[in-house]
Amino acid sequence: MKVIARQERRHDLADVVYVPTIQDPERLESALRAEASLVRQSVRYGRSDPSRPPWLVAAQPFELGPGLTRQLERLGAAVFALCDAVQDLYAEGDPRLRAALDIGVPEDLRGLDLRRYIELFRLDVVVSRGTPKVTEMEEAFGNVGKMHALEEAYGVSAAPLFEAFHRRGIERIWMDDRYPTYQSENELVARRLLEDFGRRVDVEFFSAFRDDGRTGWRFCYVKELRQYDERLRRDIVRAAERLINPLFHGYGTKALLSLPWDRALEERIALRLGQDTMALLQAAVPQSYVMPESPDEEFLGRLMADGRNKVLKVIDSEVSEFTWGSRGVFFGDHSAARWHRTVRAAAAGHVPGHPEAGSTRYLISDLVDSDRFDVAFLHPESRQLCVMPRARLRLTPIYARQQRPGTDCELLGGHATFVNTSRKVHLGHHAICTPFVIERLETPSAI
Template identity: 75%
Template sequence: METFARQERRHDLADVVYVPTGQDPDRLSAAIGAEEALVALKVRYGGSDPSRAPWLVASRPFLLGPVLTRRLERLGAGIFALCDVVQELYAEGDPRVRAVLDIGVPEDLRGHDLDRRIELFRLDVVVSQGIPRVTEMEEAFGNVGKMHALEQAYGVPAGPLFHAFHVRGIDRIWMDDQYPTYRPENELVARRMREEFGCPMDVEFFSAFRDDGRTGWRFAYVKELRQYETQLRRRIVAAAEQLINPLFHGYGTKALLSLAGDPVVETRIADRLGKDALAVLRTGVPRSRVLPTRPDEGLLEELEAHRRDKVLKVIDASASEFTWGSRGVFFGDQSASRWRRALEAAAAGHVPGRPEATAARFLISDLVDSDRFDVEFLHPQSRELCVMPRARIRLTPIYAREAAGSRLLCGHTTFVNTSRKVHLGHHAVCTPFVRD
């Protein structure tokens, strides 16, 4: 890592601290070419301007290296194993597993497809002291269309991801009506599938669901199907159309990872996982627990005293946008007064700062601090190469279940140096990762 003098740092980009760097002509040309490819594909993030890249464009992909690659591969296999064991325990009626996974899920959406297994997921990973640590598992995930765009921009192959869709026969994407901003990205997925495999893929919202026996990718959490009328939900659940991932609601409840270290069920899970998967999960999954609906004052005092090591996450709320992205994440190490207010809101059952977002449930997780990286990017106005120093990292590897086990398909890396919340946006550098 280079060392940059504080007086060199500049702040003319919103929410970004950067320093000037040497103008290597090859890397500059690569960054400009990557930006042009992203703009040509009209890659969007939220309401971003389609005439510009929606994030800061890196000059090159991020190199994982063999050690981190292997650790990510083992982590993916461990998460598949955890999902399977938890699903088995749910099917057997384990009361603790059901209590955790049923949070916010209507009864008619519980316990479906228990004979099928999760096939595709994405992890949100922080690299801490060289170790990948999972902050979240996403089974209804964005980034597939982005991976196509990043392949065009940087030449890093995303083919294994789209092949995983193809071999499963996916020829339709069913989207959550609450998130129309993801439609352009999913249209990129459909375009890639049509061009590469001749697959006549459609992108539609669940409100228009019809059953004609095809295979659809479910771009919605099962519990969020509660937004639709009961009759439509019944049609979705009873359909001959295969949905991937299957309709077991537990994958998307945000609390599944907490069961890996839950003292009530930890032994039962450990006995079934096997030695290797257990060791991976104990290293790669930070400890977390579901906050009781009525936490006692002693627990709140404990969380306040140890705030620097804790994160509060919304796992369910009447305003569902707080369970997507980083909107419902609150860090204890940033402000003692803000943390106290967040705990008080959680104890009262609403999202901090949003008393109308009621019936909220929360997860308390150990804080994982990111390693820091210096990342080169293209300044969107000056068109010069710059460096974002000491940026936090988030990896988003995507995995598929295969006959031989878990497979790491591809993924991208996001860097931010002015916030703990490392997510895509105008203030972030985004680039695909490569293994070697």
């Protein structure tokens, strides 16, 4: 890899450092076509400008290669196994496990649908030293509509993803009322299912929920159903309509991935999973634990001193936006003074700088840094190819529980996001977004 001289680096794009690169005509034409396609499909992110893509347009897809593909497949199967084991332990009444999963969940929304298991989820993955590390598991996830748009833009098939939705008979998408910005993306999902399978899918908000026995995709955490009145919550819980994922609230908390590291639960979980799967999870999930409600000064002192190696994540807050996306994630490797203020706020049950967030609980996790990549993209103003050097990577693989006999789960696809001015690798004007290419070995090995 060529060493890039500091004087070559440009800063005219907000929150982006980039360098010029050779203008290969074919790659430039490919990027221009991708940009035009994304605009034509009205791809949006938040309140982005509809006249241009909501992120920087990559020159090409990101190739996983067979090794990383297989690691992601094994990881998805292991997370399915963890979800099932945790759900079984919850159903058996394990008090320590219930205490972790029940944080912020009203009693009437706890322990629902325990006889059914999770069917679809997305992981947020950082690739560190060539190995995938899970930073989050999302069971109410975006990006499905984006995958349709990215297929049109780059030619990377998203067919397995939409086939998985079709096989489940999804006829509705029920959305969280507080996130209308996802409506246009979910309408892309509905359009794709109509085009490919003749399946009509209505995109509606839970506030308009009605039960007519159809199958719906639940685009809302179970815990966040607390925003609706008691009558509506009761109607949702008792409905004949089959919701995917089922209404077990434990899938939707950041505390879930900390459970294999809980010393009091580790042996019980390992007994359900088997040692190989447990070892895989502990190698892939950064060590983490729920922050105590009333930590003592010794505990806080150790956390403050170890800031360069830690990250705090909001598990629950009275302002739900801190539990979605990256707003509720706080890194300890910046200013020591800022980290100390963050730790103090977390210990007091607040979000730093946001007193309106009220009572807040946190997860403490080891910090994992991404490998770095040089990524070509289209400059939105000059219309020239550029390179974002030393960009951090986040992968968002989407999985389905495989419904065919003899298989565990299916890696359906996903996209890669690159950022080089922040640890928070998430979509926005400063990020490059592109689909990833799955490359499977001819004879995959067992988990």
